Each structure stands twice: as structure tokens, then as C-alpha cells.
Amino acid sequence: MQNLSKWYCRHLFLSRRSISSVINNEIKVGTKLSDEIFKLWRSPDTHKYFHHPLSYNAVYKILRECRAICNLLSHNQWHQRGNINKISKKLLQTSSQNNQQYSNRNSSNQSSQSNKDPPGNENEQKAAILKLLMFSAFIYGVLIYPMQKNAYKIEESVFISWNEFVHQMLAKGEVQELIVKPEIDWVRIVLHEGAIINGKRSDYRYYQMIVADATRLEEKLREAERALGIKAGHGVPITYERGNDLSSLLLITGLALYMLFFMTKSGNKMSAFPKDLFGGMTRAKFTLVDPLTGGGRGVRFNDVAGLKEAKIEVMEFVDYLKRPEHYKTLGAKVPKGALLLGPPGCGKTMLAKAVATEASVPFLSMNGSEFIEMIGGLGAARVRDLFKEARKRSPSILYIDEIDAIGKKRSGTGGGGGTSGTGSTGESEQTLNQLLVEMDGMATRDGVIILASTNRAEVLDKALLRPGRFDRHILIDLPTLPERKEIFEQHLRSIVLDKKPENYSARLAQLTPGFSGADIANVCNEAALHAARVKKKSVEGSDLSYAIDRVLCGPEKKSHGVSPIEKRIVAYHEAGHALVAWLLEGTDALLKVTIKPTTRGALGFAQYTPTERKNFSKEQLFEMMCTLLGGRAAENIIFNRVTTGAQNDLEKVTKTAYAKIRQFGMSENVGLVSFTEDETGQHTRKPYSKKLANLMDAEARRMVASAYQAAEKILTENRDKLELIAEALLKQETLTYEEVEGLIGPPPFGQKKKVDFIDIDIPSVGESVTHEAQTAPPNNDAKIS
16 A cells, blocks of 8 residues: 555656545446556546556556555455545545646756655654664663663672582581572672681682573572581572563663654654754853843943943943944944953942943843853853854844853863863863854854953953953952942932931941942841831931941850950950050051950951051051051960960961062062962962072061060050050940040040041940951850951
């Protein structure tokens, strides 16, 4: 029947109505089908039935096929008209299409590939079956074969003969059990712990043995036991292990049936089988951001407080997307990309969103970590797909966050997927190469502007940073004092204050040097949460002070178990810090000092008015070291002993001393040299000799000792003031600048710049902030600063 169907498609070219009539007539009347077709061929109206002239030999072959199909139909008793129509239609369902295609081929002499591969033809079925076989082979090779191999694996141990087993092991009762694999006639002998073989303890517990017929092993073993006098029931147990051929066959059959069902579940169409099993993996998982859709109006440049220089830089991109003709007229080309650099939380992502909103173009965002996964080549494929989608939507902006995940420096040693020296892996290098080609390669086209952000610019590859790829490097650094004031005002407008934001922003900006935009937003949110916790109707100054303290040092620890003697040591320690800073000229003004513990482990701390200084003199750094060592010196003077509370102080002093020597060139003995931190690390090759390193170590110890002696001298000469501050701390636990001034008088070098409290009340309950907060070391040895 299949031959007849193929023959009709290739040679007969009869209409469906004619063939159906002939077949129905054969079944109904009993006339031979061959005679009917022969009459049609000899008929004067042959052209009505045959679309192609046939020779006598061709008709003879057709007649033989017709006789075969009639015999088959008669044998299976297909006597109903419905059955005959079904068969005729199924056999000839494409005859009309083939006739039309054949006539078109003869008339235009074009290619007949469409006749060979019509929709739903054998090629698609063969391709689907081939995919199924490949998938089954993959499953067998990865899952089934290793299990079978492990099941029949012969372990590496000592092989012995049957006689050795009987006389040296079985006769002496050293055999615990036998494990038999009858498929390969292999026996594993398990001995008792500490078995004695040949008069000494055996080096192995497991031995192996090959037998002639594993099926008769048990019978042979029992005979040997009877010969040795071993009673029935006390023999060596035997365990049989068989391979998992049946389970493997069932698993493969189940997978094949499932895939076959999956392919044919939709009307027996092979198109249900996925043509590309890994197509979904190679697609870039980008996020199409449309800032103007949804409930908000999007982020605009006016919403980004601070960052004035950075906004001027990126606004040029926006202006080009809005007025490209103006630049093209002058022959200017827009920079292809901008790299946003800076610490975390400074507004790089927000600035990128503002660019997308102002430019009103599609904005495709993707993280650098989303490119590379466990399968090799996915990173490069996703880079291609991402740029393909961006070019479809051009003009568009493509933003890659944390680009250092795929843009690290290449080692130059190559390698497949392993680590390439100190550089990136082979997969990362392939992804980076594809990114470089897409950004500025042979097929690069305009219309796509690339923005990227990272806080690790030093690890990026030089080819990525060159002009033509990232033309602009925009630094988004920590905000300055005016920028912090502007950011505070921006965030304070979103919460309910008892006064205007301008009343608080100046003082808050002075108290938060080194804070990023994210830190400032967190402070405002913590203040609102604290006000809601105590059931206030608006946020007050005390809530803002509490929020700063919480962000820097954590909340006060109410349930602390500090003994009276330990509390006294902490009081003198903090008083030593405060007094040394009070009496020196180049130190910052004291803001407050407290001995209330916090949840971060600090038993107390002194807070100073921060400054915006960028340059420090040699004398200022020395006085900073003296202030840090004031706590240790006070403990030694008053109690004639020291504690572990000065650990963090010593770490900072040591770091400052080495910075003066190695980086700032402030040591007369070492000289005017400077080495970066990367060059002086533990795991790097140092660019100086061991002799110079020893000299640096000796110079650092000398500087620290000199600073300690200066702090100890100051406190010894002003011991009465030290005791006044310490005793006041024991009573009040927290002292402000005014209270310290009332105890010991004004600073000897005049009023230092201090923060005006305006209308913000400093709470008396340990909410406080410092840059010297300590963490408690293990074994309950608390630190104090």
C-alpha cells in the first residue's frame, strides 16, 4: 500500500476523484481494478484522468500495483464505503498538490525541491527520529553506562586461587562472607577484622577469585566445609549481586516512549519536538526597562541629587539621541560607550535609569554575572543575542551592571575552561572577546549606546577601556559635603518631619563624611522607622541622631553584663582618647564620648567632628596616632596594666605608620619612596629588598613607640583632668563637647570647628556614633576605643 502511494505520487498523477471512483467500483461491483485503469488509459479522454502521458511499461507497472492493493483490501474485508474512502483519501491526500507542483515544474523548469520535501514529509520524521536516537544515546552514555560499569567493576586487590582460599582462609575461619557476581564468574572474599593469613596479619581485608562456574559455587563451598568439619548452618554466607540490565532497559524504553509521545502528541506532527534543545539557554536574559510605563514617571536627572559633573557627562549622550542631526552635521560621532566607576551605592544605576528616561529610548539591562554559566560558549552566545536585540530596537541603550564579572584582564595563556593564571577563566575570555567584537568590530553599527558600571575598574581589560568601546570613564565618587546636604534634603522630603529638611540637612551632612547615597537613604529610613516604633506623629532630630548611630555602630545593647571594674577601665580608656584629642592642635573637635556598649561589641567610644580634609601633614598624622594610643596609655598610667581593648587602636596605628613610610615618604631613614598597597601585599612579589623591608619594620616600630610616649606624657601631665572626665563618665555614661568643656576648660589651641546642634537633641540613652567603634574579640575580651 505504501508502494502504491509512492507510485501515485511519482508516476500516475490521477485525480483523487478518479482513483476513489475506481476503488469504490472495484469493491462494490467486483470488477477488477486493473481493467478499469486500463480502460481509462485507452479511453479517448485520457487527459482528464492522467496529467502526464504514460507509456505501456509504466501502465503495466501501475496495473501490478493495483492488483496488489485490491488483493490486500479484499483479504482484510474492507467492504464498507466509509473505509474505502478513508484509505483512498489517506493514500492520495497529497496527490492534488503533487500534480500542481509537477505541472509547474514542467512549465517553468524550476527546482523540484518542494516536491521532494513537502510539509510533514519523511525528512522531518527522519530528523526527529535521529534526534531521539541521539538523545537516547546521550542518556545511556552519561547515566546508564557508568552505572553498569560500576556494577561490574572489579576492584583492585589481590587475586587468589581456590586452594588458597580453602586451606589458608576457610580452614582457619577467617572468612566473613562471599560476594558473587554470577554474570562474570567473579567472587569477592571478605575477611574478618584482623584476619591472620600465613602466620601474620593480612594486609588486605578483601580478596578476589575467579571461578569456573559461579552457579555451582555454593554447592562446591558446602562440600569443602563438610570436608573441613564445619557444621551445617555455620558456613560462610554468600551474597549474589546481579547487574541492572533490566532497570537500564526499562529506563531507556521509558525515555524513548516519553519522547515519542512528546513528538506525536499534537496531531502526529513532528514539529512538536524542539528543533534546538539549547536554544533557550543562548538567549540573553536581559530586562527591558521602560521607565515611563507603570505607576511612576521614571527617574530623571532632577531626581538624582549631587553628581553634577557625572550628569553633565552623560547628558551629552541624551542630547545626541534627541538631536543626532546636529552632531552629524558637524561631523561629530557620539561616544559609543560610557563606563560608570565608583564605590557601591553612589548612584551609578540610578544615573543610568535617568539616562534611559530622559532619552526616551529602549533600555536593555543585564547583569555581568548572567552571561556565564556551567555550559561552555553560553556567555559569547548571550552577548551576541543581547546586541542583536539592542540593534533591533535601535536607537537604544544597553546597560551592563557589574561588568567586571566578564571584563577581567586576560592572562594571555589561553586555555579551555580552566583558570588562566591570575586572569579570568577561558569561558570568561571567550565572553570578553565576543563583547569586544560586538562593541567595536567589523560588523559594528551605530544606534546602540553602551553603559556599564563597576566598582573594580582596576581589574578590567585594557582593550575594553580603550576609546571606541568605552570612550568616557565617568567617576561617581562618594558625595562631598554640599552633595550630602543635597542628598539629605532629597530623601528627607519623602518622610514626615517636624521641621523643614533644610533645618537638618547641613548638620547631618557634617556628621556623615564617607557616606554614600545609599547610606544616606538608609539613615533617613531608619529615622522614620524609629519614629514609628515609638509612636511619634513626625520624625524629630533625636530620631535622625539615632539613625546615624545605628548605621555606624548598631543600636545600644541594653542587656550587657559589664562588671564595675571593667566599666571603670573602659571609662579611663575613653577619657584618655578624649583628653589627648582635646589637648593637641591638629586633631578634630570632640563631639561626645560614651561608655555605653553597642550590639557590635563596642564597650565605649569617642566621637569626633569629622572633617573634609584630603591632605594631612606629617605632624597631623603623628597626632592622630597619639590620639589612638591615648586609651592604652591611660590604662597603663591609672591601673599599671593594659587590656585587650586597644586592639583596634593598635591596628589603626600600625596601618598609619606603614602608610607614612611606604606610601607617603615621611620617614627620613627610609627615604622618599612610595609603594602601592598592591605591591606590598602578602601574596605579591615586593619591589624592594629584604634589607629595606627590615628597615621599614624598624621605622614603623619607632614611630609607634614615639607616639605612645607622647600620649603617655600628655596624660601624665594632665592626670587630674583625666580623672575628672573618667569619673563623670562613670556617673553620666555620655559626655558632650559642652560638658567636657565645663569640666576641664576650653581647648588650649582655641575653639576647634565643631558641629552646631541647631535644634536636634542628642538623646541621653546611648544612641551614638563614632569612627572608632570596636568589636568584641573572642573569649569575652571586650574591646574599647
